[in-house]
Amino acid sequence: MIEIRNLYKRYHNHHGSPWVLENINLTIPQGVSVGLVGRNGAGKSTLLRLIAGMDNPERGAIERNCRVSWPIGLAGGFQGSMTGRQNVKFVARVHGGRYQVEEIIQRVQDFAEIGEAFDEPIKTYSSGMRARLNFGLSLAFDFDIYLSDEATAVGDRAFKAKASKAFKDKVGQASLIMVSHGEGMLKQLCQAGIYLKDGQAIWYDDIKDAIADYHAETDAVREKQDAAPRSGTLQKPKTSNPNMQKKGKKSVEADDIQSLENRLETKENELTVAKHAFEHAKSLGLVTPGNPSPYRKRFRKAHQQFHQTKQRLQQARNASQTGSENNLNPHGAADNSTD
Template identity: 40%
Template sequence: MLRCIDICKDYHIPGKGPRRVLDRVNFQLERGQKLGVLGRNGAGKSTLIRILGGVDLATSGRVERTMSISWPLAFTGAFQGSLSGLDNLRFICRIYNLDYTNTRAFVDDFAELGKQLGEPVKTYSSGMRARLAFALSISINFDCYLIDEVVMVGDARFTQRCQDELFVQKKDRALVIVSHSMDFIRDVCDRGGVIHDRKLHLCGDVSEAINEYEALNR
């Protein structure tokens, strides 16, 4: 289970004081459920994903986790830039008690970075870092994956491989997806919600969430 209880998030704006981005967000996600959250750019979608993944902290409220939760897919902020891709991979394997040989083979095949895996991550392009982070994320069998469509980038072939891995090979896993693409949410999710005016409005089903989001954009 993944549960948010009264999550609030404020950012301090120099000269203007705190600005609230999320206000008393509550929801519960069970194993295998797929929640799609729609919202305009700047609504707080990425902030919510970062809080769920432990990358950012809520100002108040709490997140309860009784199943394993991924970091936001393709999040590159945890990489040590002076270390090679392989050294970062070794570190992740130690943390999650993964077999290094098998994980390296998967990441090498999926990320398709070749000899660059042996080079310092700080020399990578943003796309290369995202490929490595995505491959590392899905090499671990988390119970729930966090997806921000902002990071669903890359060439069409790589994007298709990512989607096949997440939505076919790992179709039994829970997902939290934040997006402003109604078609994407409709195709993938079985629950829906909309972030608007700093609050998460949960809907009965995905169609209801899409209708509410369309009404906001008229």
């Protein structure tokens, strides 16, 4: 069982320190596999890292009364200059105890199927090869709970099938806490769900309900986005919005919102790539505290651009909303018939 009590987490970025997780309270029972859902940036990976004990909360506590794996997925904490074999040997020794080091190495080598690269330095690996090794390594130990961060999304078709089979084979002996954008996979492997939204975690006994509520949120956002250009179109008439004029601002056109939405999507993709590259570089030892690194710089820049675009889009939507309300109700009387 995992007990999460009054958990708070935030990162100190140049644009502020908003809470990523705010007062999370959860009890995750043993033997129940849980799917973690939420929008990009909702804090899913952050929560997994905290559960694994790889990061510390700002406040609150996590009690683990069982053996919990590290998050299996793209990023791995391997030492880049050491070979795959040496890394596995190192972890097998650290875990020590009843495990036979040579047996573990063999199991990982068999699962990862990376051929001769097993004896090459990790820094020469592709992200898929690192994911295979990371996956194989975590499966070689008997954990009660495996943490999976998009672990079944990496690799080619054959590896994906092998990865999901490996999790299915664990049913009965262990459970999963799993982040995946593949809903089919979540429904197949998990019973319960946690939906992360606005820093809060909502528990669902049935993963399908968690996914349904997550869909409701994304659908509502999409509907709002679809509605925004329509209200922008309403204010297209030659007469501009008088309130806007007073503030000296240009009225917002539907095209502006659409192009900002497109830009936000691009910036989000760039941020995801930069984040993975940064984490990858960190695990290879290429990023050290206080050391200027192009990976960190790129991640920060992508982060900044994403948030700036998001802010601009929000402003554009607000302006569009105000504009259309004023156009529909030119005398400025409150119109409560919508929203």
